[in-house]
Amino acid sequence: MFDLDKWQEIFSTIRKNKLRTFLTGFSVAWGIFMLIILLGSGKGLQNGIETQFKQDAVNSIWLFPGQTSVPYKGYTLGRRIRFTNDDFDQVNNKVEDIDHISANFSIRGSGVVSYKNEFGSFDIISIHPDYLFLENAKVKEGRFLNDIDIKKFRKVVSIGPPIVEALFKDKESPIGKYIKVNGIPFKVVGIFEDPNERDMNRIYIPVSTAQKIFNGGNVIHRLSLTTTASVTRSDEMTEQLQADFAKRHHFDVKDKQAIFIRNTLKDFQQFQNLFLGIRIFIWIIGIGTIIAGIVGVSNIMMIVVKERTKEIGIRKAIGATPGSVVGLIMMESIAITAFAGYLGLVLGVGLLELISSNMPGTDFFRNPEADFGVAVSATILLVVSGAIAGLVPATKAARIKPIVALRDE
Amino acid sequence: MIRINNLHKSYTTGQNKLHVLKGLDFNIKEGELVSIMGSSGSGKSTLLNIVGILDNYDQGDYYLDNMLIRDMSEKKAALLRNKYIGFVFQSFNLISFKNAMENVALPLYYQKMSRKKRNIKAMEYLEKMGLTEWANHMPNELSGGQKQRVAIARALITQPKIILADEPTGALDTTTSYEVMSLFKEINQLGITVIIVTHENDIAERTDKIIRLKDGIIESVNGKKIAHKTENSLAYV
Numbered sequence: 001m002f003d004l005d006k007w008q009e010i011f012s013t014i015r016k017n018k019l020r021t022f023l024t025g026f027s028v029a030w031g032i033f034m035l036i037i038l039l040g041s042g043k044g045l046q047n048g049i050e051t052q053f054k055q056d057a058v059n060s061i062w063l064f065p066g067q068t069s070v071p072y073k074g075y076t077l078g079r080r081i082r083f084t085n086d087d088f089d090q091v092n093n094k095v096e097d098i099d100h101i102s103a104n105f106s107i108r109g110s111g112v113v114s115y116k117n118e119f120g121s122f123d124i125i126s127i128h129p130d131y132l133f134l135e136n137a138k139v140k141e142g143r144f145l146n147d148i149d150i151k152k153f154r155k156v157v158s159i160g161p162p163i164v165e166a167l168f169k170d171k172e173s174p175i176g177k178y179i180k181v182n183g184i185p186f187k188v189v190g191i192f193e194d195p196n197e198r199d200m201n202r203i204y205i206p207v208s209t210a211q212k213i214f215n216g217g218n219v220i221h222r223l224s225l226t227t228t229a230s231v232t233r234s235d236e237m238t239e240q241l242q243a244d245f246a247k248r249h250h251f252d253v254k255d256k257q258a259i260f261i262r263n264t265l266k267d268f269q270q271f272q273n274l275f276l277g278i279r280i281f282i283w284i285i286g287i288g289t290i291i292a293g294i295v296g297v298s299n300i301m302m303i304v305v306k307e308r309t310k311e312i313g314i315r316k317a318i319g320a321t322p323g324s325v326v327g328l329i330m331m332e333s334i335a336i337t338a339f340a341g342y343l344g345l346v347l348g349v350g351l352l353e354l355i356s357s358n359m360p361g362t363d364f365f366r367n368p369e370a371d372f373g374v375a376v377s378a379t380i381l382l383v384v385s386g387a388i389a390g391l392v393p394a395t396k397a398a399r400i401k402p403i404v405a406l407r408d409e
Numbered sequence: 410m411i412r413i414n415n416l417h418k419s420y421t422t423g424q425n426k427l428h429v430l431k432g433l434d435f436n437i438k439e440g441e442l443v444s445i446m447g448s449s450g451s452g453k454s455t456l457l458n459i460v461g462i463l464d465n466y467d468q469g470d471y472y473l474d475n476m477l478i479r480d481m482s483e484k485k486a487a488l489l490r491n492k493y494i495g496f497v498f499q500s501f502n503l504i505s506f507k508n509a510m511e512n513v514a515l516p517l518y519y520q521k522m523s524r525k526k527r528n529i530k531a532m533e534y535l536e537k538m539g540l541t542e543w544a545n546h547m548p549n550e551l552s553g554g555q556k557q558r559v560a561i562a563r564a565l566i567t568q569p570k571i572i573l574a575d576e577p578t579g580a581l582d583t584t585t586s587y588e589v590m591s592l593f594k595e596i597n598q599l600g601i602t603v604i605i606v607t608h609e610n611d612i613a614e615r616t617d618k619i620i621r622l623k624d625g626i627i628e629s630v631n632g633k634k635i636a637h638k639t640e641n642s643l644a645y646v
Contacts, residue, residue: 005524016506314502317463318563319491319519321484399483402463403454406502 010332020307024300024333025340028382031293032341035286035378036348036370042282044356044368046275051366056196057136058268059099061238061261063223063245069257073250081249081258085211085218088128090248095240097229100130104222105210107182113203115167115179122163123202124181126210134224135194142175142190149189149206155213157186160200164191181205184213227265234265286378293382298389301333305393312397313406322398329394330387337386341379348375410570410602411437411460416469418455429455431625432469437604437618439570442597444605444613447622454575456622457606461494461573462486474570491519495564499576501556503548503563510535510544513562520567534562538592554585561592565601572596574605578612590615 014021065081088103104127111124125131129145132138144158157179168174178185186205194200210216227234238261243253251258305312312325349370356367418430429452437443447453458464459471462478471478473493481489495516496502503512510531517527535544538558548556557577564572574593578586590612597603605616613619621628627635 005518005521008524009518012511013506310502311504314504315515315519316487317461317490317496317502318516319487319567321487321519323484324519401458403458406498406500 006327006331010328010335013328013332014336020300020304021336024297024304024336024386025343027293027296027300028337028340028379028386029344029347031289031296031382032344032375032379033348034289036345036375037351038282038286038289039370039374040348040352040355040368041365042278043370044365045278047368048366049271049275051195053264053268053271056264057134057226058264059228059234060134060224060226060264061234061241062264063241064260064262065221066257066260068251068255070252070255072252072255075250079251081245081251083220083223085220087245087248088220088223090244091223091225091241094244095225095237097227097233097237099226099228100133101223101225102128102131102134103207103220104131104224105207105214105216105219106221107210107214111182111203113163113167113179113181115174115177118167118169120163120166122160124205124210125202126205126207128207130226131204131224132192133226135196135199137192137194137199140191140193141173142188144190144192145204145206150208153209153212154206155184155186155209156189156206157181158190158192158204159188160192160194160202162201163203182214231265231269234263238263290378290381294385294389297333297337297382297386301386301390302393304333305329305390305397309397309400310406313400313402316398316402317406322395325398326391326394329390329397333390334383334387337383338379341382345375345379410439410441410474411435411604412470412472412475413460414470416456416459416466416471418452418459418464418466429625430459430466433622433625433627435620435627435630437602439602440597440600441618442594442603442605442616443618443620444607444616445620445622446607446610446613447628448608450624451622452625453606453608453622457573457575457604460571460604461496462490487519491516491567493570495567495569495572497557497560497564497572497574497577499579501548501553501560501580503556503559505548508545508547509540509551509559512548512559513566516563516567530566531562534566535559537565538562553581554588557581557585557589558592561589561596565596569601571602571604574603576607577605578607578609586612 063083065083068075068077068079068081071077083103085103088101092098092101104125107124107126111122113120113122127145128150129147132144140161142158145156148154149156159174159179164174167179168177174188174191177188179188180186181203192204194202207220211218227237229237241261242259245259246253246255249258308329315325316322349372352368352370356369413433413435416430416433417428419426419428421427433456445453445456455464459466462473462481465480473489478489504515507515510528513534514527514531517530522530532541532544535541538561540555540558540562543551543555548559551559572593577593578589581589593603593605594615605612607613618631620630629635
């Protein structure tokens with residue numbers, strides 16, 4: 001297979017037939033290039049939308065109180081539903097398959113936060129410790145709020161990095177320091193990190209503490225939970241929640257305005273289906289591109305062999321065996337397609353790299369990348385099909401009598 | 410060197426069967442300079458192709474150097490061509506994208522000689538043809554006579570036993586034709602059998618033996634008429 005002299009013969013032929021080489025190579029390089037751009041764009045689209053989802057837990061259910069829209073058992077419509085700590089306990093104890101759960105008590109207006117002489121205005125969110133998982137956030141330093149904080153109504157906070165930057169100007173560690181939230185001192189126990197930039201501007205305090213300090217009584221404004229169950233099960237859970245709340249708060253089970261339940265699992269599932277659709281679409285176009293490439297290479301190989309009929313005749317007359325003629329054409333075609341395919345691969349991947357490193361990721365497009373294995377297999381497929389496309393006419397040409405070939409002017 | 414008995418060849422084109430060679434018998438001894446003459450359609454090119462193992466035949470025997478050449482595999486035919494026969498064509502048939510030296514060296518490539526060695530040898534043969542300065546020129550930069558000399562050098566480089574020339578002077582002017590012919594004479598004097606197919610009388614006169622073909626049979630050898638039994642060819646049809 002590897003015979004230096006044979007390759008020298010092949011390369012001298014390639015060098016002296018530049019246009020032919022270029023045409024063959026171009027169709028292969030273009031096919032691979034387009035395939036990679038296509039796969040990369042699809043992946044970029046998917047990455048963009050997926051990042052959006054990753055900002056919060058994708059398997060969560062959120063409950064908000066509303067107003068009744070249907071009269072029920074003597075109650076008029078338009079009655080406000082209020083969630084209380086009892087709702088939190090009931091849901092936590094009665095509904096199965098809950099992974100993490102948190103209540104939320106909103107503090108009116110944004111909070112003024114200060115440390116020594118530094119001030120800032122940030123969102124103050126009161127929650128249960130599990131809220132960390134709902135936001136898909138992580139502890140960066142220290143700890144997050146815990147159950148003891150809730151039980152003992154501790155005045156502790158977990159803050160985001162922008163707050164650390166705003167308040168702690170002289171680079172001291174905020175852990176263990178007291179900051180003032182609306183004038184009340186809170187001890188900083190940790191710093192968290194959230195994949196969503198905006199959600200970092202937050203101060204988390206225990207929900208129980210907030211209710212006490214900000215005259216909340218036992219009111220909560222939101223319930224959120226995550227589940228690892230299937231989509232069907234999460235549907236059942238929302239139904240159960242609707243029924244339980246209807247019973248406790250005396251409204252019609254079918255009243256969709258009394259409370260609002262948002263199931264992100266379902267949204268995510270829908271997007272997953274969309275991705276699947278996009279992937280199938282891209283694959284259909286990709287396979288089409290590859291087939292177009294194969295047809296192009298086959299066409300050119302057939303023309304090449306036709307064009308070389310006379311040369312083949314001469315070679316045979318001076319002693320070339322049919323095998324060596326076929327070998328020469330095949331090796332040449334493989335060499336050209338392999339090189340061109342590689343070139344297309346490098347250019348395509350290079351362009352994607354350029355785009356992903358120079359273009360800031362948007363909500364819909366981020367980090368386009370192609371599956372390298374797929375690209376390599378596509379190149380190999382093109383090389384093999386180019387070889388097969390060359391094999392048929394080459395064998396035919398090698399079989400014709402040299403006289404016929406030589407007569408071909 | 411060449412022994413041919415009752416050689417028949419016909420071509421089939423669609424429905425028609427064209428009987429080209431209708432029973433040829435002749436011998437060519439080693440070292441002879443022979444011309445095969447005949448008008449177009451007389452079967453002279455067909456005969457040359459069969460002698461050159463470029464084509465097969467239907468009936469009869471063809472012995473080359475006491476070897477029966479019949480129903481040969483392409484591979485074996487190629488090896489024999491490479492070893493025994495050098496071809497010179499009317500249209501030169503040089504490979505257009507190779508220079509003179511590479512064209513001359515090509516037969517040695519198929520003998521698996523190294524590139525360096527075969528290029529040295531090719532230069533030797535080009536020198537014999539007086540083409541040293543033209544070694545790196547492409548065929549389209551050469552005149553007809555130069556091209557034919559390159560082709561002759563290519564035919565000689567494998568040191569064949571037979572040179573087969575198909576109208577070697579057909580595309581050349583008279584002066585160049587005579588030059589080429591004297592070249593063939595020199596080659597012949599080295600002991601190589603030379604067979605030239607031509608329709609030009611003055612070219613044929615410069616050879617030792619003239620075989621005239623007419624309608625697929627040998628009309629005369631050196632002017633002596635050959636008697637034919639017509640049944641023989643009819644029997645085949």
